[in-house]
Amino acid sequence: MELRIKDLTKLYDDKLILDIEDFYLPEKTFLGIIGPNGAGKSTLAKIVANIEDASTGEVLYNGSSFTAELSKDMTLVFQKPYLLLTTVYHNISYPLQLRKVAKEEIHRRVMEIMEEMEILHLKDQKAWTLSGGEAQKVALARGLILKPSLLVLDEFTANIDPASMLILEKSIQNYHAKYSPTIIMVTHNLQQVQRLCSHLAYMNKGEIVESGEVDEIILNSQNPITQKFISGEIVV
Incomplete structure (x- = not known):
């Protein structure tokens, strides 16, 4: 899915949190967004996923504004997984049940x-008994099973074990x-980001300061603020 962000702002209590004039993301791109705390990264993710409204501006998806039909082709996975109070199997199958997919296809x-x-061994386990890592696997599985063409991940591996x-x-x-x-x-x-992404955007104070291919930004950043973050001079 192709994305275009135009004249996007977000204010909380008259404080400007986001201010992105123009940003284009081609379809099939794997973009990592980095930056210090308070840079507006998660707010941008929520606006792109349409679970939060912008103050001004818009996000275009394949050239069009957001629609209810489009929501079926998008998934957001949070840092903290939100699971139904039921089994792992039911949590993962639930989106397919809502779409009335055949039972045999759901099971497969x-x-x-x-x-x-x-997580096959967790099939019948209740969601509230899972560890943090297990719960996040279930949340991601539930998102991927819909085969979305836009996937938004907000700190989805934070605070879980390395394995x-x-x-x-x-x-x-x-x-x-x-x-x-x-x-x-x-x-x-x-x-x-280096392990997974093709592209990288660095955010600071609500703006996308610099973006491009991962190696290009990490090895040859043109912006002093980005350089300081990459070198560890700016702490998160």
Whole structure:
């Protein structure tokens, strides 16, 4: 899915949180967004995913404004997973049930993605008994099972164990390789961006300061603020 952000602002109590004049993201791009705390990264992710309104401006999806139909082709995965108070299997299958997918197809797809994410043994376990890493795997599986063409990840591997993080990353890599969606990943982890992303945007004080291919920005940044963040002079 192709994205265009135009004249986008967001204010909270008269404080300017976002101010993005023009930003274009081609379809199939895997974009990592980095920057210090308070830069507006998560706010931008929520606006792109249409769970928060902009104060002014717009986000265009394949040249069009957001519609209810478009929402079926988008998924947002938060840092804190929000799961239904039921089994792992039901959590993952629920979006397909809402779309009235045949039971046999639901079962096949749920079992397939649970096996890929190494949570097949949790099939009948209740969501509230899961560890943080397990819950995040379930949340991601529930999002990927819809095969969205736009996937927004907001600190989706923060505060989970390294083994779970690697499984989540591998699932994202496999999904991008197989279906070529547009992915936007908000993260503080520059190494994670280098492992997963094709493009990088650095945000500071609500603005996209610099963007481009990952290696281009990391090795040859043209902006002093970006350079300081990459070198560790600006703490998150």
